[in-house]
Amino acid sequence: MTSLFPRNFKKSFPTAIRGEGCWITSSDNEKYLDASGQAAVVSIGHGIRSVADAMATQASQIAFAHTTQFHSASAEKLAARLLALAPPNFTGGRVYFTSGGSEATETAIKLARQFHLESGSPQKFRVVSRRQSYHGSTLGAMSVSGNIARRAPYQPLLPEWGHIAPCFCYHCPFDKIFPSCKVACADDLESFLSTNDASTVGAFIFEPVVGATLGAAAPPDGYVQRIAEICRERGILLIADEIMTGMGRTGKPFAVQHWGLEPDLILVGKGVASGYAPLGAVLISSKVTQAFARGSGTFQHGFTYQAHPVSTAAGNAVLDVLEKQNLFARAASAAKTLREFLAPLATHPNVAEIRGLGLLLGIEFVKNKSTREPFPKEENIAEKIRQAALQKNVLTYPTQGCVDGLRGDHILLAPPFTITPEESQLIAEALHFALQQVFSPIA
Ligand SMILES: Cc1ncc(COP(=O)(O)O)c(C=O)c1O
Incomplete structure (x- = not known):
């Protein structure tokens, strides 16, 4: 029972x-x-044991303090360590901690929207993504996800901002073969934007290696670079969902580092605390951070348990193990x-x-x-x-x-x-x- x-x-x-x-x-x-x-x-x-001990020590010192009133040393320390592992454009950036991956995706969708408001482009709000993808269970995250089965029951609740083709060589959506395909799946973003009012698109979100939905499908050389180029030309923020691939799973701290990519936002979850505590985060590049700092100064968003001291203590202890070993x-x-x-x-x-x-x-x-x-x-x-x-x-x-x-x-x-x-x-x-x-x- x-x-x-x-x-x-x-x-x-x-x-x-x-x-x-x-x-x-x-x-x-x-x-x-x-x-x-x-x-x-x-x-x-x-x-x-060291992770359990770090969490117990933190819980006995100060388990919780609300982020409208306090910051904690454990969250501060983990944020700095994550930024140091990230690509160079995150130097001078910030970290927004959440309680898991879906909350990180929600946070990124809203960060992207408010970034454009702060930057004088109020028409930009859509987040384009790919078919055959998964970015989380909450409704915003589900809206950008392209996992048909997981979306199906909730279809009426989900806004449709646009999905492009997946990058999946084994079952290529264009029936082409790499390299003669010239990564046509990346150019699908350009085709989509040319016919779907690019001026309203604020961000593009993708999993560098598509985890659950496609069974670890990694992109061929040139794919992520072409996607980044299109986003840059069109003033679209690039969000790398590294909730599954981040924190070392692919052999580098972040999967985008295999291709020297510098996204505007990186999402982490899962491995960031290795399951020891509910934790996720959005790594925010310097460019996006500056737009907020110079602009309104306030992000209209928040969770009671964001940047939780015990969860971030777990994150630090996990990172200690990753680094020491x-x-x-x-x-x-x-x-x-x-x-x-x-x-x-x-x-x-x-x-x-x-x-x-x-x-x-x-x-x-x-x-x-x-x-x-x-x-x-x-x-x-x-x-x-x-x-x-x-x-x-x-x-x-x-x-x-x-x-x-x-x-x-x-x-x-x-x-x-x-x-x-x-x-x-x-x-x-x-x-x-x-x-x-x-x-x-x-x-
Ligand atoms: C790529 C990706 N994004 C987002 C999520 C959602 O994370 P969570 O289940 O922690 O909310 C997952 C979870 O499987 C994921 O694999």
Whole structure:
């Protein structure tokens, strides 16, 4: 019996009682290997004592003080550290802390709008985004998201500001092949703006590597640079949603740093406190900060729990571990090892592709590898793979819809950066078992 309103009334959920490294133990004493870092959240591993101690110390000193009256030393310190990790245009910028990713997206949408008011462009309010994307569950964040299934029930509540094509080479929306495509998907932004009143567009938001919706689809060279160029020419703010990719998951502090990109706003969540506390943030570049500082000086926005001292203490303690153990570099090397163990799976007739960047990996499953035809949605292949891997006590993150919002099956792998070669091998073995379980009967 549960009194919790669950994610799914038709499923039962074990009770997690302990976490250690890459492992979670449930109340019935099962040990699960956390191959997905839950939902690409856990970066430093579970059960790190120094983080718990830092949170307890902060809570016993001052757990809460409202940001209309006080700042806290822990939030101040974490903000400075995040800006120091960010691209050069964040020098002289600021950080707005939230309680999670969706709040960070909401904050960015409003920051972009008010930036244009402060800058004398009141006509600019629309935030354009991409189909096949996810930026959060709240209504503003849902409006910019292009995840068809997650949007569907709430469609009447969502303003439509415009979506362009995704950047997804395996199922290219233009049926082209890189590099001869000349990143036509980036030029789709230009085409959209030419026909949809660019003067009202205030911002463009994108996931540098599309996480849950497309199963870790990374852009080819030239894509983000072209997007940035279009935004710059049109006076449109560029928002990088790094809620899943940020804080080292792709092997650099922020994924945009793989391409030397300088967005105007960077969103973080998930890994910023590695699951130890609810925390998200908007990193605000110097240009946007200055518009507010020189303008009205007030941002018409706020959450009671923003910049929470205990959450930001957790963020600092997590960053201590990331830095002391050199875990940004470790994410890149652990990813290489994990990929080596996974590589043999790619020859399976139903494994379409193993893709991703750093420790954000996706495995897509197709019915026919030569035509790239997906399985019918009803076959629920991604969930079946999850269940089969679970028989080996390995946790994965399944999603459907990567092809067209409905069809297309993939799982995400996003383990803690501390994952060992032995644990990577266990993941590969569990997935090998899952492929046999799920596809042998079909074959
Ligand atoms: C890219 C991206 N943006 C935003 C969100 C929303 O974050 P949260 O669930 O913390 O509100 C997520 C969560 O999965 C995400 O992956």
